[in-house]
Amino acid sequence: MTAPARIDGVRLTPVTAPLTGSVRLPGSKSITNRALLLAGLARGTSRLTGALKSDDTAHMAAALRDMGVSVEEPDETSFVVSGSGRLTAPQRSLFLGNAGTATRFLTAAAALADGAVVLDGDANMRKRPIAPLVEALAQLGIEAAAPTGCPPVVVAGKGGFEGGKVVIDARLSSQYASALLMTGACARGPVEVELAHAEIGAAGYIDLTLAAMRRFGAQVEQLGNRPAWRIEPTGYSAADVFIEPDASAATYLWAAEALTGGRIDLGMSAEAFSQPDAKAWAVICAFPRMPAVIEGSQMQDAIPTLAVLAAYNETPVRFTGISGLRVKECDRILALSQGLNAIRPGLAREEGDELVVEGDPALAGQERPCRIDTFDDHRIAMAFALAGLKTAGIVIQDPDCVAKTYPGYWDALAALGVELTFGA
Known part of the structure; x- marks a missing residue:
């Protein structure tokens, strides 16, 4: 029916x-999108089972394919993702519908591509704030622009970035912090991500992000009792993940x-x-x-x-x-x-x-x-x-x-x- x-x-x-x-x-949207991105950034072939197949995850998978990652779908709850640990600049804008998770995560990850990346969405997505993340990327030397404060976003990917410290205002969305944390493991040097304000929406999603990162081999530790984390420049390794x-x-x-x-x-x-x-x-x-x-x-x-x-x-x-x-x-x-x-x-x-x-x-x-x-x-x-x-x-x-x-x-x-x- x-x-x-x-x-x-x-x-x-x-x-x-x-x-x-x-x-x-269905599988968790939050975990599926994190696992898709990390598998796309990893070296080797990852198998994600129990995954969500929906509009949101379809946009994430399509964007990864446009950036040179192999994403196969052998059945209705699985993805097989193969990557080299690198992203290529897409030949077209990445259209992400109204998928806020995918848009925010990929805005940070686009810094790893070897050229300009344009991220856009539908009329609703163009009303959703992205400015705090764009401003945070600038602290890491990553050039990005969102003239309206919402998508479309243009990121000048240079195949990576050096690392450093970034302070992010994540009160509107914990996804801004998650985007920086996940991308941080692919920098050339250590990255520190600190929250400008301890109170953020849905702080538990930071825990989901950290757990997913570690599953793909990242080394990340919280700095004392502060809302701050240090990510080592390990990159990611392929993993097989069951998604709850x-x-x-x-x-x-x-x-x-x-x-x-x-x-x-x-x-x-x-x-x-x-x-x-x-x-x-x-x-x-x-x-x-x-x-x-x-x-x-x-x-x-x-x-x-x-x-x-x-x-x-x-x-x-x-x-x-x-x-x-x-x-x-x-x-x-x-x-x-x-x-x-x-x-x-x-x-x-x-x-x-x-x-x-x-x-x-x-x-x-x-x-x-x-x-x-x-x-x-x-x-x-x-x-x-x-x-x-x-x-x-x-x-x-x-x-x-x-x-x-x-x-x-x-x-x-x-x-x-x-x-x-x-x-x-």
Whole structure:
């Protein structure tokens, strides 16, 4: 029951029984993109299994191919990546859609190419800030320019750089720091990466980056108790990597369990995930008595899930520490507020960069005809599908946008017994 491309909307028929069954989650987007890049920078052939195949990872793989890396796809969850430890300048601009992870990681890695690299994306990507990373690259002697502060970015690749120290403001995105850390191992000398501010969005993703780097042979150490790391100029060696399932994707199924009183086997316990969004499990388990305040800075991609779940909570929930959601695939704070208020006026409100969801358990079983504008954002579409499990009349616009990270999402819901009407 996969949604055909460019379909207008999908309506879910509310379920009348607990959702039960098993779902095979896609591989982690975060880990897949890190592993793809590091395998592309490594000497030799790496095999990545359990990987995510989606729009985001397809853009990363295509960009690596354009820079001289062999990327084969023997099956639906594997990549075989062969590289020489060098990148060549592409013959064309690298088009990366709205793949923020790939754009940021490759902006730094482009310094290793032997010529100019242009990185661009779609209209949404051209609104996503890249200036802090461009400014940080200049500290390492790498010439890069993004006149609007957002893509397109032009990097004057010179086959590498000498090394040195860089201080990065990663408050908007930890991906800026991750990009520098991963590229640092390919410098000609040691690189020190220090955060200008200790508080950053989703600091746990730095841990994912460091673990991936070490898996490919990097030598990196934290400098004391400071948010700073030293990377030795080892380059990378090929490795075989199994990629764990995507924790952000798991949050939708965990929330579906909570909303319906169901039991969905994901093949992996919440405690076994290494990704930061798995922290959402504890909050979901508290439903319908979620905490009055949820600090979301360390699980930002789970906030859409939690916000829609909070609409059915017994008491109001305030989400704090989520300013970074303003510069995701869309302004997610605005999208969540607008979508929740479409279901019931006054259900949510923005207060600065915080979101308050009032909570209204009576919405379950009601009919509230509305169309949810997803802003072409996969997480908005997947999160609001949860509301459709309990409230009739909700139409999710542009359902095929879930292909960005979870192409099989609608199939998974259908397999659990959810009735979907496409073209609604």
